Amino acid sequence: MGSSSPRLSIRLWIVVDQDSIGERSCGNRGGSCRRAIPLRPERRGFPRNWMNLTEAYSYCKHIASHYENFPVGLLVAKNLAPHVHAIYAFSRIADDYADEGYSLNEKEREDEQKRKKRLDSLDTWRAYLLDPKLCAKNPVFLALHDTIEKFQLPLNLFTDLLDAFKQDVLKDRYKNFEEVLDYCKKSANPIGRLVLYLHRQTTDLQLLSSDFICTALQLANFWQDISIDLKKNRIYLPKDEMEQYKVSEAELFARHFSSNFRDLLSFQVKRTEELFDKGKVLIDTLEWPLKLEIALTWYGGKTILDKIKKINYNTLAFRPKLGYKDVPSLLFKSLRMICRKKANR
Numbered sequence: 001m002g003s004s005s006p007r008l009s010i011r012l013w014i015v016v017d018q019d020s021i022g023e024r025s026c027g028n029r030g031g032s033c034r035r036a037i038p039l040r041p042e043r044r045g046f047p048r049n050w051m052n053l054t055e056a057y058s059y060c061k062h063i064a065s066h067y068e069n070f071p072v073g074l075l076v077a078k079n080l081a082p083h084v085h086a087i088y089a090f091s092r093i094a095d096d097y098a099d100e101g102y103s104l105n106e107k108e109r110e111d112e113q114k115r116k117k118r119l120d121s122l123d124t125w126r127a128y129l130l131d132p133k134l135c136a137k138n139p140v141f142l143a144l145h146d147t148i149e150k151f152q153l154p155l156n157l158f159t160d161l162l163d164a165f166k167q168d169v170l171k172d173r174y175k176n177f178e179e180v181l182d183y184c185k186k187s188a189n190p191i192g193r194l195v196l197y198l199h200r201q202t203t204d205l206q207l208l209s210s211d212f213i214c215t216a217l218q219l220a221n222f223w224q225d226i227s228i229d230l231k232k233n234r235i236y237l238p239k240d241e242m243e244q245y246k247v248s249e250a251e252l253f254a255r256h257f258s259s260n261f262r263d264l265l266s267f268q269v270k271r272t273e274e275l276f277d278k279g280k281v282l283i284d285t286l287e288w289p290l291k292l293e294i295a296l297t298w299y300g301g302k303t304i305l306d307k308i309k310k311i312n313y314n315t316l317a318f319r320p321k322l323g324y325k326d327v328p329s330l331l332f333k334s335l336r337m338i339c340r341k342k343a344n345r
Helices: 053-067 081-099 112-130 132-137 139-151 155-170 177-187 189-198 204-224 226-231 239-244 249-253 259-279 281-285 290-310 324-343
Strands: none
Touching (some): 053 139, 081 112, 081 139, 112 155, 132 139, 177 189, 189 204, 204 281, 204 290, 239 259, 290 324
16 A cells, blocks of 8 residues: 655555654655665666566665665565565655655746656656566566566556656646546555555455545645645645635745635545545455554554644644654554454454
8 A cells, every 4th residue: 555755655554754753854755865775777886787586676675674764564474575665666766756856945946957857767767667678777677577477466557656756747736626636546546556466455345445545645645744845836735625715825835824724624634534434444354464554554644634633734834743652552543443343243
C-alpha cells in the first residue's frame, strides 16, 4: 500500500514521519534531506552494465535505508522484502525527479528549463520501465523487471505512478474533487494494488478496498501538508469548493486562517474519514503479517485526521504528524482490532 511528493503512496510501509524525529525537511512531501544517493544514473557510481541481480536488489535496499529512518517493508515476509525495495526505489527516485531543483521560495517562479529537465528525467525513467533491454544500465530496473516478471505485476500500475509524477510538474490546481480523485487514482492506488499483487491477495473486494484506503491516505496527506504545498505553488483543495466556502488563494498564501477555511477543511476531513471507513474491510480479508501492516497504515492515516481536528483544522500554521511516540498506540489499536475480529469469528 501508500504519496503529492513524496506522497503517502510511496510511504505505505512507513508509519513514522521523518520530520518528527529531527530530519530537516527538503520540501518533499514527508521526505528527508538525507539524500546520500544522487539522482542521476551517471552520478550514482554504478557500472553502465550492471549484471548482478543480487547487487541490484541490494542497491534498492540501500536507497530505502538512506531515505527512510523507519525500515521499508519491515513487516512483510522476508522473501518479499527485496521486491518491496525494488518498487520503493522506482517510486522514490521518480518522485525526486518530479521535485528535483524545485524552489521553496514562493516568490520564485520555476523557469521552463528546470521544468523541462524534470520532465526529461521522468521520460527517461519511463523508457527504462517500458524497455527491459535497457535494465542492464540501471540496477533499479534490473531488480524491478525481475520483480514484475516473477509476480506478473500489471505494467499500467507503474505507468500510472509516472503519470502522477509528471502531473506534479505540469498541474498545480484542481477544478473539482473529481480531478483530485483522478490524481489519487494514479498517485496512490497503484502502490496499494502492487502490495496486494506481491502477496497474491487480489480479489475484487481487496483491490477496491485498497483503493479506498490509498485514496484516503493521499487526501489526508494533502490536508496535512497544505502549507508545504503552498511553497511549491500547489493547491489540492478543489477550486469549486474553495469558492463555495469563500476561501481565496490569496488567503491561503497569506496563511490567513478563518472560520471559512476551518469549515472547508472540516468538510474535506469528514469526506476522507468516510473513505477510510469504506476501505477498512480490507484488513479482515488479509493474511498475517500484511494484516497488521495495513491495520497500522489505516490507523496512521486516521490518526493524522484526528491530529488535524485537534489543531482546529489550522494546517496553514501547523503540520500535524506522526512520531515514534504514536507507534505504541497505533500498534495497540491495530492488534486489538485484529484480535477482536478473530474472537468474533
